[in-house]
Amino acid sequence: MSRYIHVLGALLALTAANVICVSKLQAQGPPTPSVSVAQPIAKRITIWDEYSGRFEAVQTVEVRPRVSGFVDKIHFRDGQIVNVGDPLFTIDPRPFEIAAESARAEIARARAQVALAMSEVERAAPLVKSGAVTERDFTQRSANLSVTEAQLQVTEANLKNAELNLEWTVVKAPISGRISDRKVDIGNLVIGGAQGTTLLTTIVSLDPIHFLFDTSESDYLRYMRQGLTGERKARDEPNPVLIRLADETDWTHKGTMDFLDNQFNPRSGTMRGRAILENKDQIFAPGVFARLRLFGGEADALLVPDSAVVSDQMSKIVFVVGDDGVVKAAPVKLGPIVEGLRVVTGGLNPSDKVVLDGLANPMVRPGAKVATQPGEIKTAAANAGK
Structure with missing residues (x-):
């Protein structure tokens, strides 16, 4: 019995100790969380404004015949590169x-008529003074000569037109570039001329190729x-641009601005801009969408990790910690990612x-x-050199 009383006393003492510990923990509250903090990097940066857009060919030509007739031969393979x-x-x-x-043949006939009319005028000229040929008859012969000479000019013009139509029977590439597929096959009748022509x-x-995008009124x-103050090149000068395709992470393609429209679209409130790039490897194709970076000047900015x-x-x-160790929320305005930081x-x-x-x-x-x-906050370059 005494042994039982001894064990019961030990249990009561242990229970009392646990109650005291729990009471102390509840009085102290939860442990203070620990966080890493650092001051933002203050740096003068180059601002690049980003836009979405698409590529467009510098030249686009619909190949149509200038004369009508049946297609006799086709000299290209669908989709190949052709030269002018x-x-x-x-x-x-x-x-x-x-x-x-x-x-x-009409020219030969007209020339014979001119020769005949000229000989008649030459024979009649000395006979006018002697009265063998009247003045009226000489005038008529001179007029006939003028008429035959005019008819010769008409026939010569008709020959040029016929030779030009003959030359146009071979439809040639007006520009260099990539050709689409044929719209007609051999044996089909095509219509040439000014209206209702057949698309071939x-x-x-x-190369080169254009990139089109729209800019807002505030950016414009x-x-x-900036152009007036000299921070950037003026509107009519070739400001630099960078291009990134959909499957790329780096801005490796360089170009320049070559056009800015003369008015804003009243519906969208944007203005159309255009850049030009080299395309020697022909990786760009008309209609492909991409992202463009346009130089927006330089500014003093603060950089923080995007995860913050x-x-x-x-x-x-962004959460900031004051001198008293209390967390505060700071509403911020964000810009682009520069050197891996926001x-x-x-x-x-x-x-x-x-x-x-x-x-x-x-x-x-x-409030916590x-x-x-x-x-520590580091730029992408600093992390790469680590």
Whole structure:
């Protein structure tokens, strides 16, 4: 019995000790979370504005015949590269060869009539003074000579037209570039002329190539003011651009601006811009979408890791820790990614201690007290040289 009483006393003592420990922990509260903090990097950066756009050929030509006839030959493979002057289609030339021969015969006849009329004028000229030929008869012969000479000019013009139509039976590439597929096959009748002509194929140039995009009114005004102050090249000068394709992460393709429209679109409130790039390897194709970076000037900015920025409803915030160790939420205005860090254009001071990690901890929230540890913010270049 005494042994039982001894064990029961020990259990009661242990229970009392546990109660005391729990009471102390509850009085102390949860442990203070620890976070790493660092001041943002203050640096003068080059601002690049980004736009989405698409490539467009510098030259696009619809190949159509200038004369009507049946297609006799096709000289290209669908989708191949063609050079200016390469033959593409041959229209049956025989009717046009006959027309050219007929025009040559008309010229020979007209020349004979001119020679006859000229000889009559030459014979009549000395006879006018003697009265053997009247003045009226001489005038008539001179007029006949003028008429036959005019008829000769008409026949010569008809020959040029016939030879030109014969030349047009071979449809040649008007520009160099990549040709589309044929729209007609051998044996089909095609219509030439000014209206209702048959589309044979299309050709687009590839090198150089244009990139089209739209810029906002606010960006346009900023560019114009920077041009006036000399921060960037003027509107009519070739400002540099960088291009990145959909499957690329680096801005490796370089070009220059070569056109800015003369008015804003009243519906979208944007203005059309155009850059030009070399395309020697022909990786760019008309219609391909990509991203463009346009030089937007230089500015003093603060850089923080993109992971330190969190969303709060409709705004972006950064957690900062005051001298009292209390977390505060700082609404910020963000810019692009520069050197691997997010640009903060407003809402943050260079002396602020930005929370770098521990954001996933629910205890790290505005108004909470935290223990801070020194952290470090590094650019992509600094991390690469590590």
